[in-house]
Amino acid sequence: KVRRNIRIVDDVAPVIKLKGEQIIEVSIDSIYKELGYNAIDEYDGDLTNDVEVIGSVDTSNYGEYVLTYRVHDYSNNKTEVNRIVKVIDEEKPKIECKTDYSAFAIGTDSVIGCQAIDNFDGDITKKIEVEGNYDVNTKGIYQVVYKVQDEAGNVTKINHNIVIYENVKDKTA
Secondary structure: OOOOOOOOOOOOOOEEEEOOOOEEEEEOOOOOOOOOEEEEEOOOEEOHHHOEEEOOOOOOOOEEEEEEEEEEOOOOOEEEEEEEEEEEOOOOOEEEOOOOEEEEEOOOOOOOOOEEEEOOOEEOHHHOEEEOOOOOOOOEEEEEEEEEEOOOOOEEEEEEEEEEEOOHHHOOO
16 A cells, blocks of 8 residues: 655736726826725635725825735745836916016016915916017017926916016106
8 A cells, every 4th residue: 555645736926906096197186096905815715805905095285006916825835926107297387467468667677477376286476488479678569478387297377478668757857
């Protein structure tokens, strides 16, 4: 007689399949909803309920968040999969002007007669750039473009008129 001991070894790790994309984008201040996942092991079967999700997504702050999905089977074979959630700011800033022109005396340092507000960055008026030709030392009406970009890269442009006038108070008779 020959006696043989057979030991069955499970050395194949389970498989985690993410529902949806591995990299997803959600808008800032939205609600992140988990897209789901499945975990299957060839020996132990469905392990979806045993998956541990590590990490969180804070939609009040833009940036990239990593969620790690981890599971192990009854033979202690482990699997890990990551999903990247990008919280993005898609809303363009607003440039608010009281009129369609801004008037300044000759020699004025700044010709920004408007305010720029962003939904996330707040007051970004200091970031307004003027595109177009104008001369603060020459009286006239100049058509320019005001442009502002928020921290997320969203850009707003508006057409605006700059009026440079001669300040009569400074003249002596």
